[in-house]
Amino acid sequence: MAVFEVSTTTSEGEPSTVVVSISGSMTVQYAGELKTALLTVLDSAEQIRLDVGNVTEVDLAGLQLLCSAHRTSVQLNKQFVFCDGYNEVVKKIGREAGFQRHVGCALDKGKSCIWVGGKH
Numbered sequence: 001m002a003v004f005e006v007s008t009t010t011s012e013g014e015p016s017t018v019v020v021s022i023s024g025s026m027t028v029q030y031a032g033e034l035k036t037a038l039l040t041v042l043d044s045a046e047q048i049r050l051d052v053g054n055v056t057e058v059d060l061a062g063l064q065l066l067c068s069a070h071r072t073s074v075q076l077n078k079q080f081v082f083c084d085g086y087n088e089v090v091k092k093i094g095r096e097a098g099f100q101r102h103v104g105c106a107l108d109k110g111k112s113c114i115w116v117g118g119k120h
Contacts (some may be wrong), residue, residue, distance in 0.1 A: 002056040004030035005041065006037045011049065018045035021071050023054035024063035026090075029067065038069040042080075048073060050114075051083040058093045067099065070114050082114055 002024035011017035016094030018041050026034060041048050050066070052058075073080035093117060094100055 004033065008037065011054055013046075014047070016046040017049060018047070019049045019051055019053070021051040023056075025057040026052070027057055027059040028061035031061045031065060033083060038065060039072075040074050042069060042076060042078065045078070047079040047081075049081055049083045050116050053083070053087050055087060055090055058090050060097055063090075063099050063106050066114065068073055069094055069105050070112070071105070074110065074112065079092045079112065080114065081112070 004024040004026065005022070007021050009019050011019055020075060022034070034040070036105055048069075050069075055062075070080045089093075091100075099115045101113060101115045104111060104116055108116075
C-alpha cells in the first residue's frame with residue numbers, strides 16, 4: 001500500500017487557482033487528512049484543480065470526500081475540476097461504486113459534476 005500524500009500549489013499565472021495533488025492510498029485511513037486539505041483549499045481558492053494522477057488506491061470514503069468537496073464548491077460558487085491526471089484507478093472504482101453519472105446531482109446547476117460522462 002502506497003503512502004498517502006496531499007500537497008497544494010498555486011497555479012502559475014492563475015493566483016486564484018490551487019492545484020491539489022493527491023498520491024498513494026486515498027482511503028478511509030487518510031480521510032481526515034484529505035478532508036482537512038480539501039476544506040482548507042475550498043476556504044482559500046476560487047478555482048480548485050484536483051490531480052489524482054498518482055493515486056494508487058481509493059475506496060468509498062475517498063470518493064465520497066471528492067463528491068462532498070465538489071458539492072461544497074458548488075454551494076460556494078467555486079470551480080472544482082479534475083486535472084488531466086485523472087487516472088484509471090479512480091475511474092474504475094468510481095464506476096464500480098456507482099459514482100459515474102449521466103447528469104449531476106440536484107446541486108449541480110452549473111453542470112460541473114466531476115462524475116458526469118466519465119470525462120474530467
